[in-house]
Amino acid sequence: MPDPHDILFRSLADPTRRAIFERLCRDGEQTVGALTARAGVSQPAVSKHLAVLKQAGLVRDRHEGRQTHYNAQLGALAPLIDWTSQMAGFWQSRFDHLEDLLKRMDQ
């Protein structure tokens, strides 16, 4: 069973795939056709990218008639956001130490 983080990072490694995901984040739900029109690659290629994103939990699909609509799932980015919150905590504590030091330092 692959590590879910690994799947997430690998999914976002491809620039075309990342662009598709970013488009969904920015513009909301879209069909494969609409995504293809702006992706610069063929529809089968877009479908393949969407399948990878779906496997990573980054998108969800919704069938409506003959069309499939795709949604970005921002919650899947949590491991990345964890990194920022951890680093923020690290730097907040370092700022505390820095301020303590500044109070002790000669002018």
Place this chain on the structure above:
Amino acid sequence: MSNTATETLSVVVEREVPFPPEKIWRALTQPHLIEEWLMKNDFKPVVDHRFNLRADWGAVDCQVLAVEPNKTLSYTWAAYGLESVVTWTLTPTTTGTHLRMEQSGFRPDQQQAYQGAKYGWQQFFANLEQALARTD
């Protein structure tokens, strides 16, 4: 503070500090002072200078990118295969200095970053927490 952009993630910490930029600059650039609030180091405020930040839980490899005395300091920050850039900005105010730190990086297309994200940072913070707990 955190954003969902997939290209670059950044962490920003900002504070109003009641001291002039010149004094803060010393704390940010003199090795014996850096050691007091951050980590042991062989820092020099010289562009391209490579240095390490060291603690008993590991080391961070850095290289100076930009130095503008009392205003801006920027260096790369690589730990456990995860590359980022730390930029300090000092802006004088009527009561002291607005001090801003931005750490940005973690482009998902950096192969090393996945490895770092997979095990490195969890280890990094686990070790850091242990180190901090010991110093209390």
